[in-house]
Amino acid sequence: MAPFSTPAPEPHDNPETYVGLSADAAERQARERGWTTVRSLPPGAIITMEYRAGRLNFEVADGTVRRSWKG
Template sequence: MAPIPTPPAEPQDDPDTYVGLAAPNAEQRARERGWSTVRSLPPGAIITMEYRFGRLNFEVRDGRVTRCWKG
């Protein structure tokens, strides 16, 4: 049987620090801090619920991050 792969490490970063930032600035900061995928979503967007290591999600309203979460 093949071993279970070890997921990649995520940046040690607090998603709450992105709330209130302009979306382009938040995305740039997230990439600089090591997030491999950064996803901006409108409020109420329908998304899949699978957890992706290394992904940071932004909910963006009027160009500003209103919510941020990992996965």
């Protein structure tokens, strides 16, 4: 059986701080703060609900982050 890997700890960061930023600025800031994956989605996008440590999701409309959440 393969050994279990331990995911890297997530940054201590509040996703709400990205709301209102441009998508480019938010992604740049998130990567600087240590997020390994940053995903931008249009409003109402159909996505899977699995939680991935180290991922930050943005709902982007008109180039601006409207909502942000971990996983």
